[in-house]
Amino acid sequence: MATQAKRRRVAGLAGSEDPAPVASFLSWCRRVGLELSPKVAVSRQGTVAGYGMVARESVQPGELLFAVPRAALLSQHTCSISGLLERGGYAGGGGTPRRACGAGWGPNLFVSLRARRAAEPVGMGAAAAGAAARAAGPGLALEPLLCAVARAGPLGAPHVLVRAVGGAAPPEEERRRLLQGTGVPEAVEKDLANIRSEYYSIVLPFMEAHPDLFSPRVRSLELYRQLVALVMAYSFQEPLEEEDDEKEPNSPLMVPAADVLNHLANHNANLEYSPNCLRMVATQPIPKGHEIFNTYGQMANWQLIHMYGFTEPYPDNTDDTADIQMVTVREAALQGTKVEAERLLLYERWDFLCKLEMVGEEGAFVIGREEVLTEEELAMTLKVLCMPAEEFREFKDQDGWGDDKREEDSLTITNIPKLKASWRQLLRDSVLLTLQTYATDLKTEQDLLNSKEVYATLSWREQQALQVRYGQKMILHQLLELTN
Known part of the structure; x- marks a missing residue:
């Protein structure tokens, strides 16, 4: 859907574009009974990327933008084969x-x-x-x-x-x-x-x-x-x-028509499902000439670029996240071992976490700007890897049951400074190892973004990749500050 560079929103509707694709599409919509509000239009003008949908007139929350009859949908159940x-x-x-x-x-x-x-x-x-x-x-x-x-x-x-x-x-x-x-x-x-x-x-x-x-x-x-x-x-x-x-x-x-809309985390329209049709409804006031945005889901920039080929520039994507690979936390914990017995015990702890289905070799802990999306998994991992040996033996004998989660062990972003010192240190070491996997540091990214002249010389791919890297590193550096 969103396929080209994100541009500044420009008010306006029809322009010099070739009208044939839109006219053919609208003709098809009429034939299949797809109801498009007279307040909206499909256009290239005034959109962030390629074709999109813009408001011809001001739209209020709750207004119907278009309705797609279920007979016009394509799925494995409605196709000819x-x-x-x-x-x-x-x-x-x-x-x-x-x-x-x-x-x-x-x-x-x-x-x-x-x-x-x-x-x-x-x-x-x-x-x-x-x-x-x-x-x-x-x-x-x-x-x-x-x-x-x-x-x-x-x-x-x-x-x-x-x-x-x-x-x-x-x-x-x-x-x-x-x-x-x-x-x-x-x-x-x-x-x-x-x-x-x-x-x-x-x-x-x-x-x-x-x-x-x-x-x-x-x-x-x-x-x-x-x-x-x-x-x-x-x-x-x-x-x-x-x-x-x-x-x-x-x-x-x-879903025809719905697939024309571009994405924003702060979207102003939402697709509603009912037995007879699918309805795109405004969720915010949309001024005349402004683009109508759906959401493709709560997606981080790395997911957007992977699935759709674009990002939201920092700090617009409120759903952005950074991953800490689960094995990176294990590697950080291994750095603190001094003798073979300690390393063997750490691997025993890791195997126990695997048994509890809290970690895996290909899994990741997901950190958002305001919350840890994998709070339960990360909290349990820090707890098991940091607890004293005798406490771990008892905990393992009980298969992890009977554990009372204390408020000071909560892994909400705001509570991270209150975590036990050993937890904060392991989390900090894990973040530092994660930052080493990037080819550049945060200052390099900031310098590129702060220089409009240099940024303009970057290719489309380079600009989008920079937004992904920068957003992730900002989240990771926030964690570093919280674990100090």
Whole structure:
């Protein structure tokens, strides 16, 4: 969705842009019964990135911006090949990429590949795609439109995510250089490996088994990567009811119009789900000419750049976080051991924490600006690694039960200075080790940000990576001050 550099908000609506994509999209909306308020418009003008939605008139909280009938949504249950997917036993297993097919995204990728073929004979415009949909039958009502977005990007395909996991990916060396220590290079590499594995083990065999639906032209790993990027960036996850929290997540949905909105942590609109339709409703006053923002979720800058290819400049992203790898805390604790017996005891403590499912080799403690998002896990880890040996033996014999959490052991940000000295020291040492994983220090980042001339010479990728690094380091340095 948000695919280009974040720019200053500029008031205004229609401009010199080519009206064909928007006109075709709005025509399609009318055909499927999608109600767009006369107070809003889809436009490139006055948006932070690519296409977006802006207010033609002032909008008040609670006002309906648009409503999407459920018949216009695309999911594995509404597509033309839903029966085939069910009969073939493909319900979304696998791992493309992290948080993807395991949550039911896989069928939408097959739908996208099928849509790609359906739209090929009649061209790339959204109107032509609609003609292909009608020719192919009612079940393909949205698929060719999705295809048109994927191939031509008329409403702003997620180009940066395609660069992250798709065929035009920046070299590994560049990702490492710009984002070392942030967690992004590792996330991208894991995604690439999962995409490749699933394509050859599940996707390609499925397409080869149904050559009447999937032509050789769509049997491409590169195309599959780009469609993964598209579905990840554009899809929505319908929330579960409270009583269904233990169930598998609902299948992702492709929601037209909602996928045009850009993201802000301090968003002014929200998508509401009802039995008959999905409604985008204003949550704040929106002045005339201002952009309408949805939220893609509570996402740190490293997640935004990984999933969508942009960041919010510091300090705008109130959901930003920094990670301290769990094994880094173990490494910091090992620095304090002097003899082999102490090291062995520390590994025993670590194994016990693993048994309690408080830590793992690939896990991380997540620190926000105002709270520790993994408070329980970090508090227990500091407690077990710092407690006297005899106390640990007794604690282990009780399997960690019977422990009364004291207020002074609370790991809220404001309470960190009140922690036991041993806890604060271990946390401080862990932060220092984490800061060593970055290629530059905080002062270097501050100098770049404080010099408008130098910042302007940076490439788009360099600017976005700088925002990720700087936001994380500010959180980590805040921790350093609190543990002094």
